[in-house]
Amino acid sequence: MIEFRNVSKTFARKGNAILALDNINLKIEQGDIFGIIGYSGAGKSTLLRLINRLETPGTGEVMLNGESLQDVSAKRLQAIKKDIGMIFQNFNLLNAKTVFHNVAIPLILQGKDHAFIQARVAELLDFVNLGDKAHSFPDELSGGQKQRVGIARALATNPSVLLCDEATSALDPHTTVQILLLLKEINLRYGITIVLITHEMSVVQKICNKVAVMEKGRVVEHGDVYALFAEPRHAVTASFVQSVIHDRLPAKAEALLQGSGRGLRLEFVGGTAQQPIINRVIKEYAIEINILFASMSEVQNRILGFMIVQIQGEDTQVNGAIDYLRLAGVKISDV
Numbered sequence: 001m002i003e004f005r006n007v008s009k010t011f012a013r014k015g016n017a018i019l020a021l022d023n024i025n026l027k028i029e030q031g032d033i034f035g036i037i038g039y040s041g042a043g044k045s046t047l048l049r050l051i052n053r054l055e056t057p058g059t060g061e062v063m064l065n066g067e068s069l070q071d072v073s074a075k076r077l078q079a080i081k082k083d084i085g086m087i088f089q090n091f092n093l094l095n096a097k098t099v100f101h102n103v104a105i106p107l108i109l110q111g112k113d114h115a116f117i118q119a120r121v122a123e124l125l126d127f128v129n130l131g132d133k134a135h136s137f138p139d140e141l142s143g144g145q146k147q148r149v150g151i152a153r154a155l156a157t158n159p160s161v162l163l164c165d166e167a168t169s170a171l172d173p174h175t176t177v178q179i180l181l182l183l184k185e186i187n188l189r190y191g192i193t194i195v196l197i198t199h200e201m202s203v204v205q206k207i208c209n210k211v212a213v214m215e216k217g218r219v220v221e222h223g224d225v226y227a228l229f230a231e232p233r234h235a236v237t238a239s240f241v242q243s244v245i246h247d248r249l250p251a252k253a254e255a256l257l258q259g260s261g262r263g264l265r266l267e268f269v270g271g272t273a274q275q276p277i278i279n280r281v282i283k284e285y286a287i288e289i290n291i292l293f294a295s296m297s298e299v300q301n302r303i304l305g306f307m308i309v310q311i312q313g314e315d316t317q318v319n320g321a322i323d324y325l326r327l328a329g330v331k332i333s334d335v
């Protein structure tokens, strides 16, 4: 488990103090795929880099499996760092070295023997589907292939934590999905805890089970990804969620709401998204429902659905229908 306890960090720049992290308290459990999302300058990189001591906290503590990274000896810190792999947005490969050599570097630094390195690198390259590229150079590879080399290198020492610094930001959408699927497979197959920073909510939606939202050096909201998508509490979270989940009437369609009838926003979470609830309510009550907008999204293998509807009928029937929908688990608000 990774734990940040009251962590703050200030940088000095041109005589000014910049509070990059402001009293962070956060726990990342073993086996999580934990996303840290925020706009540029929110403090994501600084937070990530504290985990492998590329940065040190100004105040507070970073704990790894109950051990404070601030209290350990230099020797112990070296051992801990071997347990943490990292991949980068710009891949950080050595262009003058072959793919094989790039992946072998951490093992060479560990003093492993030739036969071990040969076998381990071959195994890693097979795992990331680059078995035929061992003798290529990074410049001969696509962005996705370069990131696969980065991933193989990060896994070389069998780490239990993998840090991903905007690992898919330089990739096209198709390649991004492939790399995210590979990260998910690494998490499932080896139980490796993944901490990733990103400014794209689609990345969080695709693979994370937990997420922390950062703004101005603070964690403004964190928790289970589905719950946070279904009910964002902070404005920054809501704006990130709206970048991938469409839950508002498109501006051009707003005129549709002007007619008679009551405009409602329905939110279908969990099991309610899979039931024919609208059909049932129309049968039960003397009402008409005009669906103006609907969207369905998949988050953490569950469905999240939104509808904007206009409901018409006698007040008693409309109110009865609304109660029925609420009882069925649909969240309702007026629009």
Ligand code: ADP
Residues within 6 Å of the ligand: 011, 012, 013, 018, 019, 020, 038, 039, 040, 041, 042, 043, 044, 045, 046, 047
């Ligand atoms: P993010 O990863 O969310 O873009 P960062 O952690 O990189 O945010 O930066 C948070 C704040 O700290 C920013 O204002 C940034 O300019 C500042 N900062 C980060 N690293 C340094 C540094 N080494 N020296 C001075 N300021 C820094």
